[in-house]
Amino acid sequence: MRKDGPRWWEYEIAGIITEPGSTVRCKTGTWRSVKPVLDRQKCTGCKRCWLFCPEGCIRFPNGKESISIDYDYCKGCGICAAECRLKAINLVSENLS
Numbered sequence: 001m002r003k004d005g006p007r008w009w010e011y012e013i014a015g016i017i018t019e020p021g022s023t024v025r026c027k028t029g030t031w032r033s034v035k036p037v038l039d040r041q042k043c044t045g046c047k048r049c050w051l052f053c054p055e056g057c058i059r060f061p062n063g064k065e066s067i068s069i070d071y072d073y074c075k076g077c078g079i080c081a082a083e084c085r086l087k088a089i090n091l092v093s094e095n096l097s
């Protein structure tokens with residue numbers, strides 16, 4: 001297993017959890033091929049992206065100014081970008097080299 005977490009083929013069959021808390025070590029951000037990037041000028045802090053992110057990767061600890069995306073776990077599904085009505089999240093290609 002790599003230091004930044006397992007690759008998809010290294011998971012248990014059917015993704016079973018073999019020990020409590022082990023999913024925290026699975027940095028699923030390594031699966032990403034595109035990355036959501038926030039345009040803070042456009043963002044109003046409505047939290048629609050936060051509501052729809054299936055991985056809970058979007059955080060607002062202290063209001064709009066503190067919005068962040070946890071790239072350790074963001075899988076790059078693009079739902080946040082699709083749901084943002086102000087187009088404040090853009091998907092950019094990951095550097096896969």
Ligand code: SF4
Pocket residue numbers: 038042043044045046047048049050083084085086087088089
């Ligand atoms: S949905 Fe768009 S405007 Fe709303 S908080 Fe997310 S990035 Fe900002």
Ligand code: SF4
Pocket residue numbers: 036052053054055056057058069073074075076077078079080081
């Ligand atoms: S790309 Fe998907 S997983 Fe990543 S922050 Fe957006 S909705 Fe969440």
